[in-house]
Structures are given as C-alpha cells and as structure tokens.
Amino acid sequence: MTAPHRPSSPWRRAVAYELARAQSLKSTWLLLVLASSLGLVALVDGSVYTHTAMGRSDYLAFGAVTAPVASVALLCAVFGAMSGGHEFRHGTAATSLVLFPSRHDLLLGKVNGSALFAAAAAVSAMTVGLVALPLAGMGAVNATVLDDPAALAGVALRGVLVCVGYATLGLACAVIGGSVVAGVAFPFVASALVEPILVIGLGRSGLLRYAYPFTEARAGLSTGEAPLPFGGDVMRSSPWLSLVAFLVFCTVVAVLAALRFKRTNVN
Amino acid sequence: MHPLEADALHKSYGGKAVLTDFSLSCSAGSITAVVGPNGSGKTTALTLMSGVARGSGQTLFYGKPLAAHPFPASVLGVMLGPKAFHPGRTARNHLRMLARGAGIPLGDVDRALDDVGLSHVRDAAPRSFSLGMAQRLSLASAILTRPRILFLDEPLNGLDIYSTEWLVGYLKTLAQDGVAVVVTSHILENLDGTIDRLVVLADGQTIAADSVDRLRQRFVDKEVVVRCDSVTRLTHELTRRSVAWRPADDGRVAVLGLDAREVWQVTADLGLVVLEIVEARPTLSSVLLQVLRREHPEGSVSIGGTL
16 A cells, blocks of 8 residues: 555644645635734724723723624634535535544544634734724823733633634534534524523523623623623623633534534535 | 455435445455446445445455544545535645645645646636546546545546546556556446446345456347337337347447347348348446346336436
8 A cells, every 4th residue: 555655643634634725715815814804893893992990091902802803703603614514515525534534533623723713813803903003093002001911811812712612613513514504604593592592401590690691702702890781681791701601612512513523424 | 355345334314225235345456336227326335335424334445444544545535526626726726635634745736637637727726627627636636645445436427538538548557556446337338348347236235246247148148239210119129029128329229138130030020121230249238237127127227228
C-alpha cells in the first residue's frame, strides 16, 4: 500500500482538511468581511452611548465589544451550518469520510475549524468597533476603560465564546438535520422553544435562576449590572454562569450531532 | 489475503430490505462489476462496503476494517456520485482539500488532474463542467491517494463515446497496476472485455456471481443479431415462443440462445425478409438478461426490453 508522505494524526489532518475547505470558498471570506464590518454596528447602536454607573467612556468600550456580537454570532452559525451542510448538499461527505479512520475525526475537525472562524470573526468585529468609534469622533477609549481592562477582556472573551458556541450550534444542527437550512434555522428557534421547555421541565430555581436566558447569549454578554426580562420575569443573571449554561447547551447539541453522525447514512 | 472481503451485508430502510446477504471477495488487479436493474441494490452495496452507509455485516480491507487503517484513503478510493464537489471551488482546490485530509503531498493533486485529463481546467470552478468533466473530477478525487481498492458507482453514466473509451482504458491500466476495482453500471456494452467478474443483483439479492466467461457458458452460449423488414413482428413472435431477445444497435434485434438457422426458421415462418443475420459472441447485456430471466423470473425484467 502507498505510504503517506506526511503522516500526521487524524484530527490534525481533519483540521487541515476543514481549513482548506473553508479557505477555498468565497463565501468564507465574504462572511469574514461581513463579520468585521459588523463592528461598525457600534457606531449606530444607541445603547453604546447610554451612561451607566461605570461612566460613558467605559460603557463605550464595552458597547463597542458587545454591540456586534449578536450579528456576528448569527454569521458564525451560518458558517458552521455551511461547514456541515455543504458536505451533504454537494455530495462530498462520502469522499471525506474515507479520508479518516473515524467519522468523529471529521466532525472534530469541523468543530475546530468553525471555532477558529468564529474567534477570528468576533475578534475582528470587536477590533473594528473599538477602532472605529474614536475615529468617528464618538468618544475615546480612554484611561477610565483601561482602569478595568480585566472586565473589558472578560466581556470580549465571553463575546468570542458566544460566537464559537453559535458556530458549533450551526454545525451540529446542520449535521443532525442533514442540511444547511437546519443549521441556520435551529439556533434561532432554540431560544424561543428550548428555554421555555427547560423552564417547564427543570424550573428556574437555584443556579438555573442565574443562567437564563442563555440560548440567545444576551446574559452572557451583559456586565451583570442590568436585569434582563425573561418569560414574564426579570432575571438577574450571572454573565459567566449564563455563558457556561449556553456552552453546555451547545455541547449537548454537538454530542447529539456526533451520535447522529455516527449512525447516519451519508450517501 | 484478498484486498476486499465483504460478508453478509444487509441493509433495510423502514423495515424493507434493500440489500440482503451480500458477499463479495476481490483479488488485486481484478475488475468486478456489480450489475442489475435500477433499484437492485448496487449503490447500496458500495456504500455499505465503504462504511458511508450503516448496516449489518462486515467488510475487511486487507484483513482489517477500514477504520483500523490509519490512512484509509490509501486503501480505498470512492466515487459515489457524478458531481461530488462544491461547484464554486476550483478543481485544484477541491483536490488540495482532500490531499490535506489524506495527509499526502499537494504535488499529487496536479498528478491526479493530469491522469484524468483535467489539467487545462485545474483553476476553473466545476459549475461550468460538462457531465463528462464532472465525472473525471470525481474520479480524480477517488484516485488522488493512489488507493489499492477503488469503488466506482455508475462511472459511465452520461459519458460520450470518447470519455467512455478513455475511462474503460483507464480502468484497465489501474487493474494492471494491481488495483482491485469494483464498478456498478447498467451500461454494460462498453465494459465487455474489461470485466473479470460479474455480480448480478435483483431486488437486493445476489442471483449470480462468477467470472464473465463462466456466466456466458452457463446462461447464454449463442446470440444471433438479425435485421429484418418488421422488427415488431419478429419480437412479438420471439416473446410468444419464450425466446429471450434484446434490442441491438441500428434497429437490429439480438436473439439469445438460438443459432442462426433457428432464427432464420422463425423469420421464414413469419414470412419476413431478412436483411442481415450474424452469429455473435453474447454480450454482457445478453448475459445479464439471461441471468435475470432464469434466476429472477418474477422480476420486472424477464424477457426482452432494455435494461
């Protein structure tokens, strides 16, 4: 048998495969440019200029970081959905599966690839926002912000993780549904359906009280200052706990996708 | 050890069996055709063996399941669809992507494109490819990693005469290099003289599996091609007498299992004017038709007609 010239572990090959897959499509670059330009949302987002106890400039910086996240997360879900759904839609899944010993190698490569894209998209959008605001003369990221760089970094990190979560959700749902449409649609109906069901099933007591609403990742992006309306109630969520709940939700959906992918008839 | 050994493969959809107790063994350098009417389970057999579809049974590649090979693509190449690529990704990038996944040098991409004659369009998006070019790109995907076993599902579909001739020649070259090729097809004429072994499926079951020569001896030793002034009357009479026939090219009829004298007698009984009558070596289509007629008489294709 022909010996491969550059042997490497299956998951490294799967990541290389996924990156080559994404890089060779115009839609990837289009999504990335679109995500970056969404950083400019901060310029028109009224909430960015609202004064808070932390001071205008502080909030400006936080706003520049968080304002584009919801839209970028949407694009990340689309990217994830395309990563999984295109294999079915264009009939490449059969050829791809034969490249790796396990189906999960391929899926893991896609999860990693989608996470890399999401991180790049989120960071570039936040950077564009932070740079654009002062350039547009709408305030400056001044010393007040830098007094609390850890808080700003925390919000930025949560924003990146929200985008990674949405990319994973999009991918997982596309694999479960076997189509790009499923991957794009499900993450957006999840917050409308999944959380109310969880509330009915698990209630909203104990730690869960601080986790809602997590599927739309609003609480994960809050600074923990403002109460959020949820299901006719007002939740005083913990941003980190809410983010963890969101990521657990994403992981559960990803595991379901892996189980489904293991058994599915690809061709 | 055989390169490929599939044993007792079974697949059902919604409780209905689409492939039952399918077994196959292939030696290096052989070309095996899995043939049968539409819906007989040919593609299912390939997808089950390659692990793309899930079912019961076991398939071993050089004595091990495909998943036990660290680089499965160096063992098995598959072409399970005529257009298995993103239409907006260039041919070269499509193969580079697969090369990354397989862990082979990117230089092999250009070699594969050369092999299938697509070098001149390597940087073109395949959305503009003809069906023949699309088939070639799908084939390039399958051979990129120089696998020792190759599964090709209906590779001749939609190909013009030049592409067909090229592909058949290419399959022979692969076999001479020791590759075990398994091909499904319902277009058999072009594969005559190329295939070593024939596996005939009908309604998901294997009804015959043997070398082409032995199947010829067993099922149809004689074939006469005849042209006359009323093909319709001739075929009606043949059907009435339970004689198998199939349409041949140029409006002729191939009569199976009779010699020229016997066919001449049938035409004489009908008062037909015979314009041409030739004894020929039974074609693969004739063999398939006879196998189906005798081993699967309850099937929709029992006598005459096209496959």
